[in-house]
Amino acid sequence: MASPALVRSGTFFSVFSLMTSQSTPVEPGQHLWHRVGSVAIVAVQLGLLFLIFKVFDLETQGYFRLTPLIFGGFIVHAALPMRFRMPFFLLLSFAAFGLLWEWNALLVLGVGLGLIGICHLPVKLWARVALLVVAGAVLTVVRKGLLPAANASWISTIMPLLGSIFMFRLIIYLYELQHEKTPATIWERLSYFFLLPNACFLLFPVIDYQTFRRTYYDTDAPTIYQKGVFWMFRGMTHLLVYRILYHYVVPNPTQVIDLWSYVLIAFGTYLLYLKVSGLFNIIVGTLGLFGFNLPETYHRFLLAAGFNDFWRRQNIYWKDFMMNIFYYPSFMRLRKGGMVFAIIMSTIFVFLVTWMLHSYQWFWLLGAFPLTVTDAIFWLIFGGLVLANSLRQFKAGKKGSLSKPAFSFQKAVVHAFKVLGMLIFISVLWSFWYSPTPAQWVQLIGNAGQSGPGAFALLGLILLALVGVGVAVQYANSRGIRFTLLDPAKPTFSRAAMVTSAGLIAILALGLPQTKAQLGSNVSDFIATLQYEHLTDYDLQQADRGYYDALMTTNSIMADLGAAQLQRNPPNWRPTRKSEIAEATNDIFLYRLIPSVTATIKDVPLTTNQWGMRDQNYTRTKPEGTFRIALLGASIEMAEGVRGDETFEAVTEARLNQELPGGDGAFARYEILNFSVSGYSAVQHLALMDDVVTFQPDMLVYTGHSVEDYRMLQLLVEIIRTGIELPDHLAAIVQRAGVDATMSEADVQQGLEPFAEEILGEQYRRIAARCREAGITPVWLFVPRANVRVHEGVQRVPLEKLRALAAEAGFVVLDIGDAFADVEDIVGEVYLAPWDGHPSVYGHQLLANRFYEELVENGNVLGFTAALNHTSTIADSTSQPLD
């Protein structure tokens, strides 16, 4: 192993100076071109890896935007003399921050330099700590939006980034500064904070300052680079496995009805942690490309054989942070009271700090400081078990070994039981942690307990079989048979390069259309669903219903996904139902919009007219010469977060009035009355029809969306459990489903699911029938959701089923599902905000364009441009004869 001094002794610059100078460790006999080849091999793997990121749409747009910078930066960095590398890395990091955060990066830099500067003030430590506490308090006030200036978008934008960079590293830095033996260079100090991947990954491993310095080029450069790209590859595989688990394995809480579904949710939820380990692998791997030979962030945590072992394997950086900054200092102060006393108190202290810092981290990244009972119980149980294990170890002594122990059947069985027991215990504990409340977890356990003894016996047999597998693996290992391709902690260059390259090529090939075409439609569809980031139906509905906030502050599946993306609603981002514009009702609507009020929702004023519509004022009686359309929709159509004249309904109406009147036979005026209410489903829309018909519309446009049946069921569950009286036709179905108000949410949901299609179809038929009775043309319009992308022909929900139901009911079916098809950056351009998938102003313009086109192209059939010379385009598709 070469010393850092040797590593840093490069003397001259050339494009390939890494091969010609002593700037990196030179192995004896290593040829110049061998080293050029090493960097080239890593670069090729890196290129393949970034291609996979593109093909599988992995991770944030931010990281993908940085890939040219990382790729080019890696090659230039590797070619520079050693003394220029750290400054170049810092420059590259600044470029990354500037690229993603634009001018905000300067503000982060300014505030950051101020914070670092406080650590270096020539005053006593307590004074610097006090100053940092004051600075933290000011930033806390800003983070909470309590300063007038804090409402400015630029300052609220940078707070998560500032928090991500400084919330932990500043603590470590100040602590280590007291004991720094060899002063760091300015480049080292700044690079420690402004780390390139931190520009896009805000959930960041807590990197230790000493380790950061000690491991910089502490071995030969190609080995570090190769390990970096291998870890990135490993992280990428974690993310892909996460997607499979998230979409195909882990049920949602309402689907837990027996032992097997509980096993899936408990074990699967624990495995969803692969998302975080994947991201951390990518982050640390990226740093490896620039010489930072950091240790593993996780070490095969599924194989932990005890609580202390789990604590040591899971998020190793966090464990080290806790030990160095909190455990050892408290232990040294307390040991005068005896070793046992010091161990007990220090361990309790560490777990209390871990709990608090968990919330502290959430505060800086997400804006909330969650202190939940679930969290408290989780850390109490986990900390208590680690403490008990520590005391047992202290009394019995640690029994380690340096040499490979001989195989013992008895020991192998005991070890297999320990690993399996730990896995089961942590999975159960994790399912508890992820549950919004302890009561909901108890409900899950209760559902699992409903399975008969046969199921439990079968589960026991499966577990015994797994113990058998564990023993067999240990035996094979003792005979020199390994089941891993390489040691992830210390991969050798050639072996790591081979494994990584082969894996990259295989995964990339699977993502290519040509390969998928050879694999059949089932496999092809399966792969396609892994090629884009999207939510499950359940999480999508939770988000739509405004429960995103609540979920984000707990540890649910959604929180995991959201935390990684760090896109959380600001505190003022309230759904309509929770705003002063709505009032609760004890009927099937659950809530109604209050007439003639204005409220700021999602940062934009939202006004209702005298009829309680989110729209301009209209007379109840249709004016002479007017073609009137009634729009029945939900949140997309109600359009919180855009102004009243920017909704796609308003834009379409304006354009109709601008371009159509005046032609032969065309109407003098067009009106679109917006009856949409955020959160409503077909059940509420049917109930609204009594009111709609009194406005004498000529046409009714009912907007259909993906997962519409699912949304309807969730509202129906709430209605049933609240005990609200149902219309006769719904009451009959509910009776057949065998559900009632006394049952749990999961049970009602489960009971209704087989009837979803029937219920939705019935609502459609009744709405269409009411239209025909009143001489209204019923139109079913498919409106896309920005956060449900149609990707390579794979639709998340059976859209055809919805279309067929609508057509059978008698609707004219129109489709503007391709409105966002040409948008490259859906989140950046069409999302209302990074945390809100409802359409932006631009999104509404795109919807309006397509809506207008559909109306005009089908004007003859729809009846409002009867005298214009337009050709019908729907008569030959799914339209039904109109009465």
Next chain:
Amino acid sequence: MSATVSSASEIKANVKEYILKKFLPGENPDMLEDSTPLITGGVLDSISTVELVAFLEEQYGVEFEAHEMSADHLDTLETIAATILAKSGA
């Protein structure tokens, strides 16, 4: 009872004997070399590290600070000996 600090080799031998007896019972002494990583190699965890420090303090009459309970100071027999010698001013 404090032992007199004489040389690095004596410290290493003394500490080696302690580690073998306390944390690696039954281990072949030849396996524990002067450069064998103790903390980063997983031989010492947090509990055994504080036990080792208590032993060193008692044996050599030195005092450790919290930040010294790290791989930089305690990862191998060599670094342990160097730390003890530095602390005792030898």
